[in-house]
Amino acid sequence: MLELLPQQLANGLALGSTYALVAMGLTLIFGVLLIPNFAHGEFYMLGAFITYALVASGLNFWLAMAAAVVLVTGIGWIVDRVVFQPIGSAPGHSAAQGSGLSMMISALAGSIILQQVATIIWGTEARTIPAPMTGVIQTPYFTITALQLTVIGTLTAAWIAVWLVLHRSRLGLAIRATSQNRDAALLMGISMTQVRLATFGIGAALGAVAGALLGATFPIYPSMGVTPVLKAFVVLVIGGIGSLPGAIAGGLVLGMVEVMVAGYGASQFQDIGTFVILVAVLLIRPQGLFGRAQVER
Amino acid sequence: MEKLRSGRATCLILGLILGLGTLPAGAGRASAADEIVIGEIHPITGPATFYGLPESRGIQLAADRINKAGGVTLGGKSYQIRIATEDDQASPTTGVAALRKLVSADVRFIIGPLASGVAPALKPIIERNDKLTQLIDGTIADDMTNGKNIFRNQATASGYNVAVVKLFSARKYKSVAMMTDRFHAGFMNSQKTLAADLKGLGVTTASEDFYKLGDTDFSATLTNLRGRNVDVLLIRGYPAEGALITKQARQLGFSGQVVWEMVSPPSTVLKNIPAAEMEGVFNCIPLTTEDYVKLGDEKAKALDQAYRGRFNEGPGELTALSYDAVYIFKAAFEKAGSLDNAAVNKAMAALKVADIPELVTRYTPQPDGRLFASDGQVDLRGEVSVWRGEGWEPASLKD
Amino acid sequence: MLRIDGLSAGYGRLEVLHAVSFTVERDLPTVMLGANGAGKTTLCRVISGLIPARAGGIVLDGADITRLSPAERVRAGIALVPEGRQVFPDMTVRENLRLGAYVHGEPGRTGFDAVFAMFPILAQRQNQRAGLLSGGEQQMLALARALMSRPRLLLLDEPSQGLAPKAVALIAETVNRIAATGVGVLLVEQNLILAQAIARHAVVLETGTCVADGPAGDLLAGGAVADSYLGKTRRHRHVV
Ligand SMILES: Nc1ncnc2c1ncn2[C@@H]1O[C@H](COP(=O)(O)OP(=O)(O)OP(=O)(O)O)[C@@H](O)[C@H]1O
Numbered sequence: 001m002l003e004l005l006p007q008q009l010a011n012g013l014a015l016g017s018t019y020a021l022v023a024m025g026l027t028l029i030f031g032v033l034l035i036p037n038f039a040h041g042e043f044y045m046l047g048a049f050i051t052y053a054l055v056a057s058g059l060n061f062w063l064a065m066a067a068a069v070v071l072v073t074g075i076g077w078i079v080d081r082v083v084f085q086p087i088g089s090a091p092g093h094s095a096a097q098g099s100g101l102s103m104m105i106s107a108l109a110g111s112i113i114l115q116q117v118a119t120i121i122w123g124t125e126a127r128t129i130p131a132p133m134t135g136v137i138q139t140p141y142f143t144i145t146a147l148q149l150t151v152i153g154t155l156t157a158a159w160i161a162v163w164l165v166l167h168r169s170r171l172g173l174a175i176r177a178t179s180q181n182r183d184a185a186l187l188m189g190i191s192m193t194q195v196r197l198a199t200f201g202i203g204a205a206l207g208a209v210a211g212a213l214l215g216a217t218f219p220i221y222p223s224m225g226v227t228p229v230l231k232a233f234v235v236l237v238i239g240g241i242g243s244l245p246g247a248i249a250g251g252l253v254l255g256m257v258e259v260m261v262a263g264y265g266a267s268q269f270q271d272i273g274t275f276v277i278l279v280a281v282l283l284i285r286p287q288g289l290f291g292r293a294q295v296e297r
Numbered sequence: 298m299e300k301l302r303s304g305r306a307t308c309l310i311l312g313l314i315l316g317l318g319t320l321p322a323g324a325g326r327a328s329a330a331d332e333i334v335i336g337e338i339h340p341i342t343g344p345a346t347f348y349g350l351p352e353s354r355g356i357q358l359a360a361d362r363i364n365k366a367g368g369v370t371l372g373g374k375s376y377q378i379r380i381a382t383e384d385d386q387a388s389p390t391t392g393v394a395a396l397r398k399l400v401s402a403d404v405r406f407i408i409g410p411l412a413s414g415v416a417p418a419l420k421p422i423i424e425r426n427d428k429l430t431q432l433i434d435g436t437i438a439d440d441m442t443n444g445k446n447i448f449r450n451q452a453t454a455s456g457y458n459v460a461v462v463k464l465f466s467a468r469k470y471k472s473v474a475m476m477t478d479r480f481h482a483g484f485m486n487s488q489k490t491l492a493a494d495l496k497g498l499g500v501t502t503a504s505e506d507f508y509k510l511g512d513t514d515f516s517a518t519l520t521n522l523r524g525r526n527v528d529v530l531l532i533r534g535y536p537a538e539g540a541l542i543t544k545q546a547r548q549l550g551f552s553g554q555v556v557w558e559m560v561s562p563p564s565t566v567l568k569n570i571p572a573a574e575m576e577g578v579f580n581c582i583p584l585t586t587e588d589y590v591k592l593g594d595e596k597a598k599a600l601d602q603a604y605r606g607r608f609n610e611g612p613g614e615l616t617a618l619s620y621d622a623v624y625i626f627k628a629a630f631e632k633a634g635s636l637d638n639a640a641v642n643k644a645m646a647a648l649k650v651a652d653i654p655e656l657v658t659r660y661t662p663q664p665d666g667r668l669f670a671s672d673g674q675v676d677l678r679g680e681v682s683v684w685r686g687e688g689w690e691p692a693s694l695k696d
Numbered sequence: 697m698l699r700i701d702g703l704s705a706g707y708g709r710l711e712v713l714h715a716v717s718f719t720v721e722r723d724l725p726t727v728m729l730g731a732n733g734a735g736k737t738t739l740c741r742v743i744s745g746l747i748p749a750r751a752g753g754i755v756l757d758g759a760d761i762t763r764l765s766p767a768e769r770v771r772a773g774i775a776l777v778p779e780g781r782q783v784f785p786d787m788t789v790r791e792n793l794r795l796g797a798y799v800h801g802e803p804g805r806t807g808f809d810a811v812f813a814m815f816p817i818l819a820q821r822q823n824q825r826a827g828l829l830s831g832g833e834q835q836m837l838a839l840a841r842a843l844m845s846r847p848r849l850l851l852l853d854e855p856s857q858g859l860a861p862k863a864v865a866l867i868a869e870t871v872n873r874i875a876a877t878g879v880g881v882l883l884v885e886q887n888l889i890l891a892q893a894i895a896r897h898a899v900v901l902e903t904g905t906c907v908a909d910g911p912a913g914d915l916l917a918g919g920a921v922a923d924s925y926l927g928k929t930r931r932h933r934h935v936v
Pocket residue numbers: 094707710712730731732733734735736737738739779
């Protein structure tokens with residue numbers, strides 16, 4: 001069994017990076033706008049389906065993925081405008097945010113509607129995007145597919161790109177300020193419209209990238225986003241809500257744990273492993289691996 | 298004002314969600330005097346469409362052929378068959394609602410359902426209703442029939458396993474790793490017996506792993522498989538996961554034989570895995586409509602042609618079963634000479650395979666020649682097929 | 697320079713401010729007094745645009761700003777040092793200051809130098825996370841951050857909260873210096889020492905209504921303040 005450990009670690013890394021990729025967009029939107037965006041799973045699903053449709057009509061995978069990212073970004077804006085903004089500005093809520101519950105309910109409604117639309121367009125049968133690459137890389141210790149490496153590479157690239165936007169641009173400064181203290185950010189003269197557009201845009205784009213890449217590995221169908229988004233919420237709790245490094249570390253930890261449980265325990269306990277680690281984190285470090293405990297001064 | 302508007306939007310959304318769930322699909326009218334209404338419950342939409350729609354169409358084809366040929370003759374009077382289609386979306390709750398709708402429209406003969414989840418939900422309702430006769434043309438789970446008013450003309454998982462055992466004994470495989478959909482009652486319940494049967498052949502079951510519909514990562518399990526060096530990976534479940542497991546097993550360097558045990562239309566398979574990666578995979582299920590066509594069966598060829606002519610595509614794996622189901626009902630009506638459920642039930646139980654020459658599917662008759670065993674189950678055995686090029690074909694087991 | 701005219705506002709069904717009217721002159725730093733819950737913070741939030749006005753108007757140097765967005769108000773010259781400081785805890789001191797100047801683009805060296813001259817401690821700590829500063833230092837940062845937007849009118853909501861007398865004195869001195877450069881000041885304060893050190897004009901708010909308005913000396917010395925703190929209702933009166 002131990003000689004399989006390197007392979008299991010590689011499996012865990014590959015699986016974990018898929019979780020992290022989905023969690024990144026979710027944590028960004030949650031961290032900045034305090035929206036529990038269940039519809040993120042549908043950004044992921046639409047990224048996959050649009051890529052699928054374009055590849056099926058003959059477009060190169062990477063171009064299809066780029067187009068899907070652009071389209072899903074637009075859809076993200078529409079979802080924010082139609083689903084979330086009306087709640088945020090409805091009377092009875094402070095201007096700062098809609099109540100968590102109504103946000104959650106409308107996020108679910110948005111998610112269901114997007115799934116239904118996809119069902120009408122594409123039907124419910126599972127399919128897989130023809131993989132843009134099929135190679136398998138053999139090392140003495142483990143095997144990994146070129147596509148898995150691409151996912152890991154994309155995760156790294158996405159992290160760097162988002163980090164650069166957040167830490168090296170004025171817009172990023174505004175986004176970070178909003179996530180730390182929305183009212184204070186308003187007092188600085190930061191435009192919430194801009195921050196929302198940017199955050200939802202980046203979040204949806206990340207979801208679409210994840211969908212396109214993972215749709216070439218896993219079957220795609222209209223409700224494919226439901227489980228990943230639940231997993232991503234788990235990742236958020238593990239990593240620390242609103243923390244990008246947390247999303248990545250949380251995703252990798254979750255992937256590793258699941259693979260180890262399935263590999264050295266029993267495959268049917270894979271999901272139980274998820275919740276054991278969730279409960280453990282909540283007990284030992286409730287703010288998550290990368291979350292900061294709230295300190296009032 | 299703002300609040301009002303958002304309230305209305307919420308209602309609209311809710312309405313939409315509810316509305317989409319309850320789209321009516323061919324509600325049953327009250328039956329006219331010289332008409333026999335047969336209700337069929339299948340997943341026309343939802344995740345199992347690729348099984349359900351070709352079944353529903355097979356039923357329609359059979360009914361049309363019977364009607365054109367003069368319908369069902371009872372006591373010198375001929376009746377036309379009318380089909381009332383209900384969509385269960387492969388969901389138990391939708392299925393129960395569909396059944397209630399048919400019952401309230403006084404429909405007394407039911408074909409279906411397909412899904413292993415739906416059948417057990419309908420069973421207690423049908424069992425207690427002496428104005429219903431059900432012929433299941435789907436699920437392979439055990440204990441779905443009673444031989445009184447519930448019959449099934451689809452195989453059981455144990456019927457599938459016959460082919461697995463045949464394959465293992467022909468190929469002399471020494472070890473097997475099983476991966477089974479843990480929510481598939483038929484496969485789960487029959488797994489112990491299968492393992493025992495294989496053990497009888499000297500095959501070791503190196504591992505049994507369980508997954509569920511929608512799982513996507515099997516790498517941990519498959520990695521362990523490589524360490525165990527087994528001859529065969531046996532996958533028991535549905536085709537999307539089957540394809541994914543096969544693909545991931547190959548990527549992780551599994552070089553043994555992959556064997557499926559699942560009804561898996563090539564079009565569905567190919568949506569999830571390139572044909573080349575399927576080459577040589579065995580499948581152990583009863584012959585499908587397409588298999589009968591490939592074997593040159595005249596009745597199957599006629600069905601295939603009629604289906605293509607009407608729907609512009611080939612029939613599904615299970616079309617023949619559903620098509621047969623209508624003929625089984627016709628034979629039972631005529632044998633009973635009445636539309637009374639008790640009489641039809643009795644006639645159905647007594648039907649002999651030879652009574653129904655129109656059957657496409659080749660059932661093994663009971664020792665006394667009857668179609669159904671006393672528990673209402675047909676004897677339909679799995680055969681081994683193999684993936685060649687773009688689809689399945691009957692396999693020859695000699696090396 | 698700032699005229700509040702029959703201003704009403706609140707949260708949900710609760711109206712907190714009822715037709716509040718008063719003015720702040722550029723050369724008369726003004727203190728607003730009032731018991732806990734009187735609506736002082738609410739007023740600051742309405743003036744800076746975080747909460748909409750339900751009735752009445754806000755006029756800054758002749759221009760009606762009642763309907764402007766918070767960002768537009770910052771550009772028009774209003775800066776608020778909010779209650780509880782509200783610095784961005786996970787950002788460096790320098791980034792906090794950059795955000796203060798957000799509406800003007802990136803602050804040049806001179807922008808930073810001006811506030812660093814006023815608050816040398818911030819210069820030393822400029823690369824430290826703001827959340828790690830002491831309470832007094834955070835208050836300095838909040839003040840410095842507000843100044844980065846080059847305001848015409850500075851609103852301060854209880855800047856003395858939780859500060860030692862020495863820090864309060866430093867704030868008083870700094871605000872006085874700022875006021876001397878022609879920036880209007882509206883100070884919400886319960887600390888009489890700070891109020892006396894800065895204000896030349898005073899307004900008393902009682903359960904959302906302006907109950908007194910007059911020169912700071914008279915009001916702070918007279919009984920109005922004590923009464924207001926005790927929560928006695930009394931008719932609006934001018935002490936002039
Ligand atoms: N976000 C809010 N939602 C609902 N009611 C609020 C909110 N903020 C303040 N209030 C209510 O408005 C009233 C005025 O509050 P405000 O904070 O303006 O008082 P204040 O004069 O600043 O008090 P303090 O001296 O304690 O700071 C209070 O009754 C308070 O309960």
